[in-house]
Amino acid sequence: MSTRPPRDGFFRDVNRHFVQAARHSTVDDDVLNQVRACNAVYRMRFPVRQDDGRIQVVEAYRAEHSHHRLPTKGGIRYDANVTQDEVMALAALMTYKCALVDVPFGGAKGGVRVDPRSASPGFLERVTRRYTHELLRKRFIGPDVDVPAPDVGTGEREMGWIADTFRNLDGDSLNGLACVTGKPVSMHGIPGRTEATGQGVAMALEQCLGAAEDAAAVGLTPGVAGKRVVVHGLGKVGANAARALAERGAVIVGVSVSDGGLYAPDGLDVDAALAHRRESGSILGLAGAHDLPSPAAALEQDCDILVPAALEHEISEENVGRIRAPVIAEGANGPIDAKADAILRDAGKLVVPDIYANAGGVIVSYFEWVKNLSHISFERMTRRYQQLSNQSLVGILERLSGESGPAEALARLTRPPDEIDFVRTALENTLAIAYEQIREARLARALPDLRTAAYVLAIERVAEAYAEAGIFP
Numbered sequence: 001m002s003t004r005p006p007r008d009g010f011f012r013d014v015n016r017h018f019v020q021a022a023r024h025s026t027v028d029d030d031v032l033n034q035v036r037a038c039n040a041v042y043r044m045r046f047p048v049r050q051d052d053g054r055i056q057v058v059e060a061y062r063a064e065h066s067h068h069r070l071p072t073k074g075g076i077r078y079d080a081n082v083t084q085d086e087v088m089a090l091a092a093l094m095t096y097k098c099a100l101v102d103v104p105f106g107g108a109k110g111g112v113r114v115d116p117r118s119a120s121p122g123f124l125e126r127v128t129r130r131y132t133h134e135l136l137r138k139r140f141i142g143p144d145v146d147v148p149a150p151d152v153g154t155g156e157r158e159m160g161w162i163a164d165t166f167r168n169l170d171g172d173s174l175n176g177l178a179c180v181t182g183k184p185v186s187m188h189g190i191p192g193r194t195e196a197t198g199q200g201v202a203m204a205l206e207q208c209l210g211a212a213e214d215a216a217a218v219g220l221t222p223g224v225a226g227k228r229v230v231v232h233g234l235g236k237v238g239a240n241a242a243r244a245l246a247e248r249g250a251v252i253v254g255v256s257v258s259d260g261g262l263y264a265p266d267g268l269d270v271d272a273a274l275a276h277r278r279e280s281g282s283i284l285g286l287a288g289a290h291d292l293p294s295p296a297a298a299l300e301q302d303c304d305i306l307v308p309a310a311l312e313h314e315i316s317e318e319n320v321g322r323i324r325a326p327v328i329a330e331g332a333n334g335p336i337d338a339k340a341d342a343i344l345r346d347a348g349k350l351v352v353p354d355i356y357a358n359a360g361g362v363i364v365s366y367f368e369w370v371k372n373l374s375h376i377s378f379e380r381m382t383r384r385y386q387q388l389s390n391q392s393l394v395g396i397l398e399r400l401s402g403e404s405g406p407a408e409a410l411a412r413l414t415r416p417p418d419e420i421d422f423v424r425t426a427l428e429n430t431l432a433i434a435y436e437q438i439r440e441a442r443l444a445r446a447l448p449d450l451r452t453a454a455y456v457l458a459i460e461r462v463a464e465a466y467a468e469a470g471i472f473p
């Protein structure tokens with residue numbers, strides 16, 4: 001069973017960030033009250049048969065934080081200790097995240113009190129199908145009302161069960177497949193969704209350290225290449241962030257998982273560390289790395305960039321004074337509590353806030369949802385056309401110059417683009433545009449940090465959407 005204690009106070013912390021930013025916004029108080037309120041929470045208990053024949057009563061939630069845009073959107077967390085407060089906080093973060101990166105959704109989040117590590121696949125399938133059924137009964141799921149996705153403890157497999165259950169119950173409606181994102185590609189998912197959140201963390205860091213003066217403000221040279229990185233938590237987000245950062249030339253000097261942590265000043269290979277864990281049963285004892293005394297010790301190691309990618313509130317008043325990294329990118333949702341956040345700000349650290357740093361997942365979920373609604377893949381209409389145009393351009397250049405280009409560049413130019421190429425470039429572009437806006441707001445409005453700037457933009461956009469809908473004349 002998960003040993004994580006319940007962490008109440010998460011929604012209060014998100015609201016602290018909200019209040020701190022709202023002071024700098026142009027939005028009226030009564031509208032602010034609506035923007036921050038969690039609109040609806042469905043709390044349910046349902047019986048599910050265990051493998052030994054006994055019945056377990058499972059508690060679950062779905063919070064829809066904001067209906068300023070529909071559908072609402074956000075993952076489903078499977079964790080034995082997930083609480084209503086946590087789900088409400090996570091749903092609020094989804095509202096601000098979607099508004100910030102301009103994907104047209106309200107925010108939501110689900111939670112189911114099961115331990116995915118000890119439960120059997122059969123039990124998890126029965127829980128997932130019954131949860132979907134319960135959501136549908138109250139219209140808390142559907143392509144135009146509320147669209148779940150993976151979160152901690154869930155992945156493609158669960159999303160496949162949800163899509164299948166929904167379509168069976170909903171009479172195979174035309175757009176039924178768009179009821180959930182993060183599905184397997186074989187079930188109309190989109191390539192690149194699984195890695196999207198982690199890759200987005202690396203892309204977000206490239207943006208935040210791109211300008212020489214921004215990097216210099218925290219004593220670093222621009223860019224991610226050559227930076228020493230510690231990743232706390234090697235789940236889907238952390239492992240893919242580490243891979244994407246290593247591809248960009250960063251050196252992963254530390255990692256941690258639930259059973260321990262490693263530090264290697266000369267760098268380590270994340271896949272080798274994970275393979276070693278699978279073979280030996282523990283991440284500890286990897287050749288070339290030192291064992292750390294605890295997973296949390298990874299947070300305190302010497303590095304340029306720290307990526308907390310486990311759960312919320314891992315960095316609190318208790319350990320914040322020992323954080324050495326000048327840059328912290330929130331791969332997880334809410335890994336720094338509000339008090340620790342203020343201390344890091346006063347210490348001059350650069351915190352890349354969750355609603356920007358980990359938005360890659362929901363951005364690619366948006367692409368999947370659009371693809372499902374349009375019933376066509378992104379490359380189908382353009383792939384061959386792009387290949388032909390590139391081939392003719394290469395032909396013209398070769399005729400004019402009388403020479404043929406380097407083989408590798410030619411192969412890249414004349415290869416038809418795949419759906420994953422569109423997904424990656426559109427993800428990167430979306431994050432680049434959002435960062436430009438955050439940076440500009442921070443400078444133009446003299447905001448104290450990136451989180452405040454990100455929240456101000458998000459709050460104003462949600463308020464604007466309410467006004468457009470005629471709710472606040």
Ligand code: GLU
Nearest residue numbers: 074075149151361362365
């Ligand atoms: N659970 C992810 C998040 O926290 C993704 C949500 C989605 O794709 O809808 O952002």
